[in-house]
Amino acid sequence: MSHPQAGKEYTYADYLNWPEEERWEIIDGIPYMQATPTRIHQEILMELSKQIAVYLTGKSCKVYPAPFCVRLPQECDKNENDLKNVVEPDISIICDKSKLDDKGCLGAPDMIIEIISPPSTRNDKIIKFNKYEKAGVKEYWIVEPDQKFISVFILGKSKRYGRPEIYTENDKIALSIFQDLVIDLNPVFI
Structure with a gap:
């Protein structure tokens, strides 16, 4: 097993050979090692995952908390091993089983x-934001634990994220992809 080196471009084939105990992402061929999540980070992840999972029980869509590998192909990628965008979002919801x-x-x-x-601030707010938008992720949330707020971006007809809706710890958020799922933020930010 080898570790990534600065200045080299990497692919999914390389990612598969890195140590399993380390969490890496590749964005445009550049490797990024992920920091160990804090306790607060994990509590937020678990509460959001729990509320979503309870709603999805018996439905075809599934929720996957990190670590969970998401490979984002681009038109120039000839095969899966050539992919240069491999991310591990904190939470992913997938409704198309053929992608799994x-x-x-x-x-x-x-x-x-x-x-x-x-x-992860720069990556999540700029680099991944642009990757997710371009890939067609319909709804993207950025959770900021210290400020206790969430920015919600919805992919519009123009295939661009519009202006975000901002929610605080006392709000409830109705998901755009599931009109009858409402996330209560109060237990998320306790």
């Missing part, structure tokens, strides 16, 4: 939630 395999998800999830930590 034993390795994770190949293609854009219907919804992604990223929980910000200081080392």
Whole structure:
């Protein structure tokens, strides 16, 4: 097993050979090691996952908390091993079962939630934001634990994210992909 080196472009084939105990992402061929999540990060992840999972019980869509590999193909990728965008969102919701395999998800999830930590802020708010938009992720949430708010981006008809809706710890959020699912933020930010 080898570790990524600065200045080299990497693919999904490389990702498969990195140590399993380390969490890596590749964005445009550049490797990013993910920091170990904090306790608060994990509590937020678990509460959001729980509320979504309870709603999805018996439905065809599934929720996957991290670590869960999402491979985002581009037109220039000749085969799966050539992919240069491999991410591990904090929470992914996938409704198209044909995108799922034993390795994770190949293609854009219907919804992604990223929980910000200081080392991931730039990636989550800029780099991944643009990747998710381009890939066609219908709904993207950026959770900011320190400020106790969530920015919700919805993919519009123009295939672009519109202006975000901002929610705080006392709000409830109705998901755009499931009109009858409402997430109560009060237990999320306790």
